Amino acid sequence: MTDRQTNSPSETISGGREGLRDQVSAAILMCVVAVFWWDANAISAFEAQMYPRLVLIVVATLAVLLFLRGFRLGGKVADQPVVSSWTAFLAFLLPTILYAVAVGKIGFFTSSIVYIPLVAYLIGLRSHWLNALVSFVFLLATWLVFVALFARPLPQEIFWG
Amino acid sequence: MSIIDILFAAIREILMWQNLAAMGVGVVGGILIGALPGLTATMGIAILIPLTFTMEPMVALGMVAGIYNGGIYGGAIPAILLGIPGTSSSIPTTFDGVPLAKRGEAGNALRISAWSSAVGGVASGFSLLLLAPPLATVTLLFGPAEYFWVALFGMCSIAILLGADPLKGLISSGLGLLIGTIGIDSVSGHERFTLDIYYLTGGFNFIVLLAGLYGLPPAIELAQTAISQQIDAARTAIKESEHRFTDWPSLFPTWARSSMIGIVIGILPGVGGTMAAFLSYNETKRADKDPESFGKGNYKGVAASECGNNADNASALIPTLTLGVPGNAVAAVIMGAFLVHGLQPGPGLFRSEPVLVYAFILQMILTAAILPLLGGTIAVRVFAPVLRLPQSLIAPIVISLSVIGVYSIQNSVFDIYALIGFGLLGYILQRTGFPLAPIVLGVILGPMAEQQLRLALIISRGDVLSIASSTVSMILIALIALVLLLPVVRMLMGRRARIDPKLK
Numbered sequence: 115m116t117d118r119q120t121n122s123p124s125e126t127i128s129g130g131r132e133g134l135r136d137q138v139s140a141a142i143l144m145c146v147v148a149v150f151w152w153d154a155n156a157i158s159a160f161e162a163q164m165y166p167r168l169v170l171i172v173v174a175t176l177a178v179l180l181f182l183r184g185f186r187l188g189g190k191v192a193d194q195p196v197v198s199s200w201t202a203f204l205a206f207l208l209p210t211i212l213y214a215v216a217v218g219k220i221g222f223f224t225s226s227i228v229y230i231p232l233v234a235y236l237i238g239l240r241s242h243w244l245n246a247l248v249s250f251v252f253l254l255a256t257w258l259v260f261v262a263l264f265a266r267p268l269p270q271e272i273f274w275g
Numbered sequence: 276m277s278i279i280d281i282l283f284a285a286i287r288e289i290l291m292w293q294n295l296a297a298m299g300v301g302v303v304g305g306i307l308i309g310a311l312p313g314l315t316a317t318m319g320i321a322i323l324i325p326l327t328f329t330m331e332p333m334v335a336l337g338m339v340a341g342i343y344n345g346g347i348y349g350g351a352i353p354a355i356l357l358g359i360p361g362t363s364s365s366i367p368t369t370f371d372g373v374p375l376a377k378r379g380e381a382g383n384a385l386r387i388s389a390w391s392s393a394v395g396g397v398a399s400g401f402s403l404l405l406l407a408p409p410l411a412t413v414t415l416l417f418g419p420a421e422y423f424w425v426a427l428f429g430m431c432s433i434a435i436l437l438g439a440d441p442l443k444g445l446i447s448s449g450l451g452l453l454i455g456t457i458g459i460d461s462v463s464g465h466e467r468f469t470l471d472i473y474y475l476t477g478g479f480n481f482i483v484l485l486a487g488l489y490g491l492p493p494a495i496e497l498a499q500t501a502i503s504q505q506i507d508a509a510r511t512a513i514k515e516s517e518h519r520f521t522d523w524p525s526l527f528p529t530w531a532r533s534s535m536i537g538i539v540i541g542i543l544p545g546v547g548g549t550m551a552a553f554l555s556y557n558e559t560k561r562a563d564k565d566p567e568s569f570g571k572g573n574y575k576g577v578a579a580s581e582c583g584n585n586a587d588n589a590s591a592l593i594p595t596l597t598l599g600v601p602g603n604a605v606a607a608v609i610m611g612a613f614l615v616h617g618l619q620p621g622p623g624l625f626r627s628e629p630v631l632v633y634a635f636i637l638q639m640i641l642t643a644a645i646l647p648l649l650g651g652t653i654a655v656r657v658f659a660p661v662l663r664l665p666q667s668l669i670a671p672i673v674i675s676l677s678v679i680g681v682y683s684i685q686n687s688v689f690d691i692y693a694l695i696g697f698g699l700l701g702y703i704l705q706r707t708g709f710p711l712a713p714i715v716l717g718v719i720l721g722p723m724a725e726q727q728l729r730l731a732l733i734i735s736r737g738d739v740l741s742i743a744s745s746t747v748s749m750i751l752i753a754l755i756a757l758v759l760l761l762p763v764v765r766m767l768m769g770r771r772a773r774i775d776p777k778l779k
Contacts, residue, residue, distance in 0.1 A: 162465040165725045166456045173449035196706045199499045206498035214695045218688035226675050233671040237501045248668050264329045266683040
């Protein structure tokens, strides 16, 4: 019995088809190679182009092999989906991207004091006192190590900088 | 300066209070990181390297050694108390650790795991001390061509042997090589793939790449499993049995066997501590008079697994320190810690910084030796509240720590964006079956391979064949061919086994 025959519908939804996934990965890789190859023209010296082009040829060849292998794998179900819980994934990722931007704009501690408890809440923590306590202890420890002990310059805080 | 003089100088250095404190903090931090399921020693070192940036190199490396040894041991704590291995190399520890904890012997199991980890770690440290210096002397004879082949061998072996899919491993290596070419070409001084972005002229900061690839994917994983895997606080209680384990001599043969297995596995590129732990466990079970008792709470099972996975630690650094070629992911990250402090691992380091190299080797031994002191039953009681921390809190804390860490390296907000970018890339690659270690290795070894290749070609006046003409080069090319052919051989053997079931 082949893998295709043993796959239940739910498995197919959760894991996705490995062959197709590999082919998509290979296609993205080929695009990356194309962009790099095109950008390599901007390198003025040939000697500096040689090695990156060599690497690009190797990656492109491997991407083609991966694409072709995708046909052989066919409908075989992948071990795990790329994202197992979209809600948790987005609840974590979107605030994290905003946080990365905010750190430079409003300061590390100001943004962290919002980010840590908010994300913990969004991904399931309902004990508010624990959330507040751990966030406070972590930020205090961070301040002690990075500011008080090692005097590392951090982004300007909007409130108490 | 003789070896003895260097060793004594190194001992004097590491016994300074700053070094001792750094090692202690590293071990405790490592145990905590290793004990938290989902976090690994590799990730711990990757996100804590920026913290060591302002320290003296020896103090920083002491902390790294502590995190490494502590992190690998730390995985045993939840493996025994919760049945959840903190790291993959602690999986065999659950086989006997959990039954022991269930019959009220968690304290004994933790004591055995701490002592076994210490024995394995110390034995591995001595193997590094004895084997690395002579190997470094031999590698001093290597020229640019040989170094090029060594770098290529390192990348191929990790790409092929580390992951389940050799093709994806090789692609990961290629991606790493490509990322490594971004920035100014070290030979000609021309900019490559910088897209006119000022921050990219120096290339991506290696630590940012490490923190992104190893820090963020586990955090995203934790976020997704946060609700379903809340740790039950009641289960972390450490029950003390009426009888305290005292029959230590009965573990000596297990320790000797597992140490040997761990050391050999550690030297082999791309194999790692998980394999060492499984092999040690299986061999101990096979050699025992009562193999049936394994999996039901046999002390030797815990001892074999923990001794085996820690015996891999220092010996995995032998290729890193002698050739500058890391043999696994954690060795690559440790190499990053050396590079951050302007130290290029390889035979040259034994000549330029002998005291520092020997001090690091001794720090590996010392941090392993203090594991029972800092990670025994009493310490675990102190750590128990941390084990109860919900994963929903750990995930944003890991991100926050990574962000402040990478920012503090060169006060660049661009590094924070790069961190998030590499984190997402790492997560997607990992989930689609592409291993991450070959990327790191590609970034580390790529520039070295290119530099040595171009140097070899300049020396030989463009004669391409000359880079494969020496005996060492030919041996290395044969090894590369062997590694590249391995998946084909495996595939053919698998096909034969399917045709003839007796071969299975």
